[in-house]
Amino acid sequence: MVPAVEMRNINKTFPGVAANRDINLQVMPGEIHAILGENGAGKTTLMSILAGLYHPDSGQIWIKGHRVVLKSPFHALQAGVGMIYQHFKLVLPLTVAENIALGDRRIKRFFSKKRLEQSAADIIKEYGIELDPRQVAQQLSLGELQRLEIIRVLHRGCEVLILDEPTAVLTPAEASELYALLKKLAQAGKTSILITHKLNEVMEVADKVTILRRGEMVGTFSTSATSVSTLASLMIGREYNLDEKGPPFRGTSTPFLKAQDISIIGNRGNQAVSGADLDLRRGEILAIAGVAGNGQRELLEGLAGMRRIVSGRVTLDDKDITDRSVRELQQMGIRMACEDRMGMGLVGEFGITDNLILRDYYRESYGRGFWLDYQSISRRAARVVEKFNLQPPDLNRPVKLMSGGNQQKLMLAREIEENPAVIIAAYPTRGLDIAAIEAVYHMLWKEKERGAAILLVMEDLDEIMRVADRVAVMYRGRLSPAYDTGEIKIEELGRLMAGLDRGDRDEAN
Ligand SMILES: Nc1ncnc2c1ncn2[C@@H]1O[C@H](COP(=O)(O)OP(=O)(O)OP(=O)(O)O)[C@@H](O)[C@H]1O
Numbered sequence: 389m390v391p392a393v394e395m396r397n398i399n400k401t402f403p404g405v406a407a408n409r410d411i412n413l414q415v416m417p418g419e420i421h422a423i424l425g426e427n428g429a430g431k432t433t434l435m436s437i438l439a440g441l442y443h444p445d446s447g448q449i450w451i452k453g454h455r456v457v458l459k460s461p462f463h464a465l466q467a468g469v470g471m472i473y474q475h476f477k478l479v480l481p482l483t484v485a486e487n488i489a490l491g492d493r494r495i496k497r498f499f500s501k502k503r504l505e506q507s508a509a510d511i512i513k514e515y516g517i518e519l520d521p522r523q524v525a526q527q528l529s530l531g532e533l534q535r536l537e538i539i540r541v542l543h544r545g546c547e548v549l550i551l552d553e554p555t556a557v558l559t560p561a562e563a564s565e566l567y568a569l570l571k572k573l574a575q576a577g578k579t580s581i582l583i584t585h586k587l588n589e590v591m592e593v594a595d596k597v598t599i600l601r602r603g604e605m606v607g608t609f610s611t612s613a614t615s616v617s618t619l620a621s622l623m624i625g626r627e628y629n630l631d632e633k634g635p636p637f638r639g640t641s642t643p644f645l646k647a648q649d650i651s652i653i654g655n656r657g658n659q660a661v662s663g664a665d666l667d668l669r670r671g672e673i674l675a676i677a678g679v680a681g682n683g684q685r686e687l688l689e690g691l692a693g694m695r696r697i698v699s700g701r702v703t704l705d706d707k708d709i710t711d712r713s714v715r716e717l718q719q720m721g722i723r724m725a726c727e728d729r730m731g732m733g734l735v736g737e738f739g740i741t742d743n744l745i746l747r748d749y750y751r752e753s754y755g756r757g758f759w760l761d762y763q764s765i766s767r768r769a770a771r772v773v774e775k776f777n778l779q780p781p782d783l784n785r786p787v788k789l790m791s792g793g794n795q796q797k798l799m800l801a802r803e804i805e806e807n808p809a810v811i812i813a814a815y816p817t818r819g820l821d822i823a824a825i826e827a828v829y830h831m832l833w834k835e836k837e838r839g840a841a842i843l844l845v846m847e848d849l850d851e852i853m854r855v856a857d858r859v860a861v862m863y864r865g866r867l868s869p870a871y872d873t874g875e876i877k878i879e880e881l882g883r884l885m886a887g888l889d890r891g892d893r894d895e896a897n
Pocket residue numbers: 402403405406407425426427428429430431432433434780789790791792793794819821
């Protein structure tokens with residue numbers, strides 16, 4: 389059989405980094421092929437080359453047995469290769485039907501709205517996906533947006549679908565739907581290449597897996613003939629302990645940060661948080677579980693002073709802090725790392741140094757009179773780079789050129805480095821490779837031992853059980869009581885996440 393895609397001896401260097409070195413990749417038609425590797429290993433670069441976004445310095449690309457030179461993403465799509473990026477290229481104010489029609493020459497611009505919707509409905513049906521053609525893209529969930537993006541690419545004749553960490557932003561249920569879709573496409577002879585950090589996902593959905601390490605190829609393996617722990621050690625290049633637990637809770641039981649009956653309004657004027665009670669103690673990690681969009685983000689933003697608390701009361705060490713500004717809260721030691729690395733968190737054009745001072749430019753230690761003291765700022769930046777092993781360790785290189793995992797570490801490092809009393813973080817390990825996840829856990833565990841009160845919003849229940857001392861679940865703006873992670877089962881958390889009670893035996897209470 390002729391491979392659907394073959395990349396031969398691909399090399400790509402960016403200033404100072406050999407992102408891909410002599411990579412050989414072969415993917416057969418109808419195969420689901422995972423690409424695995426640490427942050428910065430060169431996965432996105434390799435796939436961007438296949439999608440026509442980057443040009444390799446050397447090497448060849450063969451599609452269905454023909455040598456091609458891909459000049460642009462449009463050109464790659466003509467050759468049958470389409471990539472789904474993490475930031476969807478959809479036009480949000482338009483409907484599903486209009487988005488599908490965009491740039492599709494078969495659907496004429498003078499089509500009536502009805503006809504447009506009909507042809508979109510046909511296409512959607514062809515792939516057996518659930519989507520309403522009349523719905524405005526803005527109202528879709530992330531999972532739906534992703535399906536729409538996939539349909540668009542497929543509809544333009546794509547035979548090889550590349551997905552870059554497609555489940556990083558999906559709920560577990562949405563991820564399962566995506567796996568089902570990929571398997572269905574595979575049966576229809578389409579090929580999928582999936583970049584992912586989730587080893588379980590590789591085992592569940594992929595036929596083959598190619599591992600990259602520091603720009604080089606480790607090898608391609610059949611998932612049926614390997615295991616999660618083998619993949620982990622091949623990826624990292626050494627043995628790996630994925631079950632290590634954090635230090636036990638040694639704090640006092642007095643609440644430090646306390647929210648009483650607080651309500652918060654969301655962006656759409658909706659009641660995002662309704663009467664939530666929360667106690668956070670020093671020296672503990674409290675995780676909030678739940679399907680994204682149930683008010684977790686608003687709750688964190690409210691506690692960090694980024695969103696107004698419309699009723700109820702928040703206290704820190706018994707002092708009322710309900711209406712304090714972000715800056716006042718920061719000065720009291722409450723620090724928050726955002727969900728969105730590039731939106732709210734970091735400025736992509738700036739280097740590490742400038743991103744570090746971004747938030748603290750008003751701090752006295754930086755000022756020398758009127759001017760910023762660049763020497764002490766650079767010293768601090770160098771310290772952060774070393775302490776948290778940020779790669780590459782170049783202080784002035786735009787951070788948008790760093791890999792996702794390193795950006796995430798930088799964002800957390802910026803907050804943690806200040807020895808805050810309270811650390812609030814949303815999805816601190818999203819998009820990270822297993823080594824970076826461990827690094828982030830160790831950062832948090834160290835803070836916990838120092839006595840920081842840590843509040844995390846997380847999705848993965850296995851991770852929550854491993855990292856957190858207590859866990860509460862958010863569902864439709866309501867926050868459950870917090871349970872000790874040692875005393876609640878994953879299934880019980882799943883029930884709470886779906887809006888049910890904890891379990892049958894609790895019904896009497
Ligand atoms: N446009 C660019 N300019 C300069 N350097 C880049 C560019 N894109 C990537 N790099 C560098 O190339 C290396 C590989 O990056 P790449 O984004 O391919 O990694 P990755 O495996 O996708 O990582 P992650 O899992 O974090 O997404 C990194 O060191 C990165 O900093």
